[in-house]
Each structure stands twice: as structure tokens, then as C-alpha cells.
Amino acid sequence: MIRAVDVIRKKRDGVPLGDDEIDYFLKGCCSGDIPDYQTAAFLMATYFRGMNEKEVFSLTDSMVRSGKVVDLSGIKGTKVDKHSTGGVADTTTLVVCPLVASCGAPIAKMSGRGLGHTGGTLDKLEAIPGMKVSLTLDEFVNIVNSVGISIISQTDDLVPADKKLYSLRDVTATVDSIPLIASSVMSKKIAGGSDVIVLDVKVGKGAFMKDLKDAMTLAKMMVNIGETSGRRTVAVLTDMNQPLGRAIGNSLEVIEACEALKGRGPSELMEVCLALGSYMLILAGIAQSFDIASKLLQDALVSGRGMDKLKEMVKAQGGDINALEDYSLLPQAKIKYELKAQEDFYISELDAEKLGLCAMKLGAGRAKKEDKIDLAVGMVINKKVGDYVSSGESVVTIHGNDERLVEEVLPEIKSAVKTSKQKVAKGKLIHAVVQRGLTQFL
Structure with a gap:
């Protein structure tokens, strides 16, 4: 007994x-x-x-079986999912998923809401007027079959064990346990029903995993769980010491995603999106090599097919596609404050965690699950690490709806921006790629 x-x-x-x-x-x-x-x-x-690998797999498997496993057999083709462990200005899902779908890989993605720096993918999508993210399974399957992509909220019966364990982890200081993180992430991805899982494991100051060794341990554990469960899985370890894109905040990140799909995205964001998308296409069997996959994605970007695919998904889920062209239709902040340089310098550091927490204090994220998000607020980082800034140039544009909150975060934003008189090299963006039995450092 x-x-x-x-x-x-x-x-x-x-x-x-x-x-x-x-x-x-x-x-x-x-x-x-x-x-x-x-x-x-x-x-x-x-x-x-x-826990050892066998225990972690057993825990994940039991968590999956605690609820319903989504049946995506009604969707034609190899279903692809992508997951990020969370970062700042991380708009990758809204860019890479439409690009991958436009290349022929069906994206059937269930997402959660954000807790922390800014909203999650669902919150960003809900900045688009009329956009519905709560759909029935039949509606979800039909949209993926007709459009090629749908992103919706997780159903209540998906991995109820994770909800129970996480609520206790949150109040017992056990959130940052690698086996518990791995089983939490992978149980939801496996129960989500996709055939392919590409993981974006963030590492650095603005990430959950602060150092490369821990991030590598987590990546290997999650890849092993996925592969053992019959899902083709790859993890890409990406840097999160500074914000990935330039926009931090829900409506602002929708704008950045649209600009990216129109060929005007920040270089760092696009580099990560193209890397993740390439592995998604390779595992889906659409491309035979990284170079071929990257070219397919570049073609989808230049031709506008990726942007068209985003519009198709938004329209199918009730959203106003005019807002993807006329950004004034998206939630707008009443206050725009420019933090300007007082002298000439180079940016030597942008503390992603501090900037993310500042965005949360402005109202862009949740400290608690029940908190209400202000979809309009946040900030735009106008200069990144390694950039030269002339006196009078704007370093950060703050978008707020409460003057008091803007004044409160100003000193913290200033402290997050470190400067140098000497030219500073840009850091490495992609650290490694983990597949089962194979780790490639880049």
C-alpha cells in the first residue's frame, strides 16, 4: 500500500x-x-x-493524464507548436508562427496568459479589437484547416494537475525547480496535441533561467520528455540579458510584430524568429536543412505571405484586420514620455528584468493572476546595446496612462540603462541548440 x-x-x-x-x-x-x-x-x-529523467517523465505523463489530451487528428499535416520560457519584448510567436504557417506547416497553438513583466500571447492578441481567443475545439480545428494557423486559450480541462501544483509552488518558493518547470511546460505542450514542439529557452537577466548551465539542464530535460512522449522536439537557447525586440507592452508588441512581418523588424528579433522558424519547418518535414528553411521563411517575409497569414488568422477569430495597418485602432496610451540622452555615449547594458518590471508597474503585466492589464501601456526601447547615442536623442519612449506611475518608473528605467564612452560589442544572441543526444553550441 x-x-x-x-x-x-x-x-x-x-x-x-x-x-x-x-x-x-x-x-x-x-x-x-x-x-x-x-x-x-x-x-x-x-x-x-x-528528480532523475525517469521520474521527470513519469511526473509529466501523470500530469498529462490528469486531464484531456487535445485530439488534433482532424487537422491535416504535421502540427507544429512553439513555446518560449518567457522574456522581455519577446514578440516571437506573433512573428514566427504566421511565417511558418505561410510555408505550409499547420500551427495549432494553445497559449496561457502572462504573469510578470508583460502579458502573454493571448493578452497581446486581445489588444486587436474583436479578437477572440476562447474558441471551441471544433472552431479551432476548422480554422487551422482553412487558414493554417490558430492561437487560442488553453481549455480548463488541459492538465488540471499543473494548475494545482503551480498554485502551491507559487506560495512555497518552489517555482524555480528545474524538474517542476520541465514537467509543467511539457505536460501542457504534450496535452496540446501537436506533433512537433520547438522550445525557445531564454537565458539571462530578464529570463527565468539566469545562467547558461541551468538553462541547458532545463532544455535537455524538456527535449528528452518531448521525444520520449513521441513528439519531435528541439530547444534553442536564446539570450535575454537585454530585451529581445524594442517594444515592451501588449498593443506596442502587436505593432512591432506587424512591422516585423512587413520587413521592418528589429534585427535581434528577426534573427531569433528565423532560427526558431527554421527548426519548426525542419521538424515538420517541409525543409531538409537549416539553410533551405531559412530561405523559405525569408521568401515568406519579403513576399508578404507571413503578414497575410496573420491577417487571415485574426479575421477568422473575429478580429479587426484594419488595426494591423492602422495602428490608431489599437489601444493607445494618453502619455508619451521621451527619456533623452544628456550627453553622447554608447549603450553598454539594458537590464531586461528591470525594464520588464517597469512595464509591469505601468500596468502592462500582472503581479497576480487576477490583476487587470492595461493593453496600451509599456515602452519602446529606441537604442540597444552597442548603439551610439547622441545628446538629445531618445533612448526610451514611455507609454503610460497614469502620470504618477510614469514618474515612479523613470528613475528605475534610468538605472536599467548603463552607458560607456567606449564602443561596446553586441552580445551573442543564440547560445546553443539542443536535440535529443546532440547539443550544438553556436
Whole structure:
């Protein structure tokens, strides 16, 4: 007979758990048969003792089976999904997914809402007037079959065990456990039903994983879970020491995504999008090599097919496609404040985490799940690391709706921008690519 206290004791003592023990504990946690205080003890024991690969897969598998697995068999072709572990000015989904879909790979993506710096993909999409992200499964499948892409909210019955565990992790200081992160991310991706999963694992000051070693451990663990579950999986480790794009904030990031799909995107954002998109096309069987995939994506960009695909998706989900051309139809902030240079210098550092938290304080993100987001506010970074700035030039444009909040974040934004009199080299953007049994450092 398995008892919760024995499972906790084994994990506390560093003894690997069996599949039956993990499954028992997770079912009891979800049903309420195992009280929260014992689940909290299990999470803390896991935080300190970790899990081996077999345990992590078993935990993920039990989490997947705690709810419904989305059946995407009604969608023609190899279904592709993409996930980011979260960063600042990370507008990649709104750029790369339409590009990949325009090359023939169906994108059936379920997303969550953002918690932290800025909104998630769903919040950004909801900045588009009329855009619906809560659809039935039949509507979702029909849109992917007819348009080639749909991005919707996760259904309530998708991995309920993750919701239960995360709510306790959040209040027991066990969020930053690599096995628990890996199982949380991958259970939702596997339950989402896609055949291919490309992971964008952020590393740096503005990311959850601050150093490359931890990010690599997480990437390998998630790739192993995906492959063991029968999903072709690749992880790309990308830098998040400074914001990736230039826009931080929901409506502002929609504008940046549209500009990117019109060929006017920031170089760093486009480099990451093309890398992620290339692996999505390779795993989907549409391209045989990275160079071929990259050329397909470039062609889709130059021809405007990627932008057309975004418009098709937005229209199919009830959104006003005019807002993708006339940005005044998107939520607009009442206040625009230019933070200007007082002398000539080079940008030596842009602290992504600080800037992201400033955007959250302006109202662009959530400190708690129930917080309401202001879709109009945020900031645009006009100069990036390595750029030369002349006296009088704008470094950051702050978009706000509350003068008091703008004044409060100004000193923090200033402290996030470090300068140098000497020219500063731009840092590496893509650190490594992880596939099962193969790691390539770039």
C-alpha cells in the first residue's frame, strides 16, 4: 500500500520514486485526498533533491493524464507548436508562427496568459479589437484547416494537475525547480496535441533561467520528455540579458510584430524568429536543412505571405484586420514620455528584468493572476546595446496612462540603462541548440 508520507520521505531522502508512487501522489493531490500541506512538503523535497529523467517523465505523463489530451487528428499535416520560457519584448510567436504557417506547416497553438513583466500571447492578441481567443475545439480545428494557423486559450480541462501544483509552488518558493518547470511546460505542450514542439529557452537577466548551465539542464530535460512522449522536439537557447525586440507592452508588441512581418523588424528579433522558424519547418518535414528553411521563411517575409497569414488568422477569430495597418485602432496610451540622452555615449547594458518590471508597474503585466492589464501601456526601447547615442536623442519612449506611475518608473528605467564612452560589442544572441543526444553550441 502506497502512503503519501512514504512518498514524501523517499523524495526527502533522495531515493528515486517509482511510476506508481508518482501517479498515486498526483492523483491524490488533484482529488483532494492528499492535503495541500503534504503536497507542499513533496514540492519542497523535490526542490532540494531534484528528480532523475525517469521520474521527470513519469511526473509529466501523470500530469498529462490528469486531464484531456487535445485530439488534433482532424487537422491535416504535421502540427507544429512553439513555446518560449518567457522574456522581455519577446514578440516571437506573433512573428514566427504566421511565417511558418505561410510555408505550409499547420500551427495549432494553445497559449496561457502572462504573469510578470508583460502579458502573454493571448493578452497581446486581445489588444486587436474583436479578437477572440476562447474558441471551441471544433472552431479551432476548422480554422487551422482553412487558414493554417490558430492561437487560442488553453481549455480548463488541459492538465488540471499543473494548475494545482503551480498554485502551491507559487506560495512555497518552489517555482524555480528545474524538474517542476520541465514537467509543467511539457505536460501542457504534450496535452496540446501537436506533433512537433520547438522550445525557445531564454537565458539571462530578464529570463527565468539566469545562467547558461541551468538553462541547458532545463532544455535537455524538456527535449528528452518531448521525444520520449513521441513528439519531435528541439530547444534553442536564446539570450535575454537585454530585451529581445524594442517594444515592451501588449498593443506596442502587436505593432512591432506587424512591422516585423512587413520587413521592418528589429534585427535581434528577426534573427531569433528565423532560427526558431527554421527548426519548426525542419521538424515538420517541409525543409531538409537549416539553410533551405531559412530561405523559405525569408521568401515568406519579403513576399508578404507571413503578414497575410496573420491577417487571415485574426479575421477568422473575429478580429479587426484594419488595426494591423492602422495602428490608431489599437489601444493607445494618453502619455508619451521621451527619456533623452544628456550627453553622447554608447549603450553598454539594458537590464531586461528591470525594464520588464517597469512595464509591469505601468500596468502592462500582472503581479497576480487576477490583476487587470492595461493593453496600451509599456515602452519602446529606441537604442540597444552597442548603439551610439547622441545628446538629445531618445533612448526610451514611455507609454503610460497614469502620470504618477510614469514618474515612479523613470528613475528605475534610468538605472536599467548603463552607458560607456567606449564602443561596446553586441552580445551573442543564440547560445546553443539542443536535440535529443546532440547539443550544438553556436
